[in-house]
Amino acid sequence: MKRNLFLYSLIFSLLFVSCGVQRQSIPDLFVDLKKAIPTLAIDLRYHGDHNFVGRPIRGYEGNRIYLSKAAAIALASAQRELAAENLGFKVFDAYRPQQAVDHFKEWASAIADTVAKQEFYPDVDKRDLFNLGYIAEKSGHSRGSTIDLTLIDLRDGKELDMGSGFDYFGERSHHDYQGITAVQKANRKKLRHIMEKHGFKSIAEEWWHYTLINEPNKEVYYDFPIR
Numbered sequence: 113m114k115r116n117l118f119l120y121s122l123i124f125s126l127l128f129v130s131c132g133v134q135r136q137s138i139p140d141l142f143v144d145l146k147k148a149i150p151t152l153a154i155d156l157r158y159h160g161d162h163n164f165v166g167r168p169i170r171g172y173e174g175n176r177i178y179l180s181k182a183a184a185i186a187l188a189s190a191q192r193e194l195a196a197e198n199l200g201f202k203v204f205d206a207y208r209p210q211q212a213v214d215h216f217k218e219w220a221s222a223i224a225d226t227v228a229k230q231e232f233y234p235d236v237d238k239r240d241l242f243n244l245g246y247i248a249e250k251s252g253h254s255r256g257s258t259i260d261l262t263l264i265d266l267r268d269g270k271e272l273d274m275g276s277g278f279d280y281f282g283e284r285s286h287h288d289y290q291g292i293t294a295v296q297k298a299n300r301k302k303l304r305h306i307m308e309k310h311g312f313k314s315i316a317e318e319w320w321h322y323t324l325i326n327e328p329n330k331e332v333y334y335d336f337p338i339r
């Protein structure tokens with residue numbers, strides 16, 4: 113009896129460990145972006161609390177950024193081109209586990225929780241953020257070839273003025289919004305131009321969001337946590 117118990121618990125622990133390893137393993141498709149492009153500036157917003165939820169997001173356990181190799185190669189060539197103008201990228205988000213998207217959905221249905229409303233969605237009811245295209249229930253980020261980013265001046269590390277902050281959900285962040293200055297328009301255009309030149313496409317609602325057109329594994333939504 114004792115022997116059986118021992119065997120069962122051994123099998124159970126082995127199963128548990130192997131599941132754990134599977135959950136932790138990063139698919140071959142991905143690279144650690146900090147290692148692939150060491151000169152990239154990174155501010156992984158969903159790892160901390162400076163984001164529209166106001167708290168760290170599920171699945172962002174480590175301050176690391178993963179992206180598909182194909183997207184990382186395209187981004188590296190764009191970054192090289194920018195450097196000639198003393199410009200670089202700052203990345204806010206890249207691969208996003210599905211569990212993080214699920215966290216966004218849960219948060220959106222908790223109507224009373226508006227701790228970060230003032231900064232991120234002052235004029236939008238949080239229940240409409242999905243319908244209006246600001247957050248996706250099935251996000252390209254989970255497929256691994258989508259990235260949220262801005263431009264920085266390499267001489268002082270400061271972000272270029274884009275006319276609204278990252279994840280400001282409102283018309284002000286739309287590509288076609290006219291009520292911003294000529295400099296802000298030019299900065300957005302510069303970001304869009306360099307991203308499109310290197311194979312990425314934009315969405316109308318967010319100046320910071322780009323997806324590699326020839327992304328690999330278009331059908332797969334990954335859920336491994338970021339550690």
Ligand SMILES: C[C@@H](N)C(=O)N[C@H](C)C(=O)O
Pocket residue numbers: 205245246247248249250251252253260279318321
């Ligand atoms: C939430 C925002 N940063 C974003 O990435 N929005 C798009 C629509 C997405 O969720 O895929």
Ligand SMILES: [Zn+2]
Pocket residue numbers: 205253258259260320321322
């Ligand atoms: Zn995005």
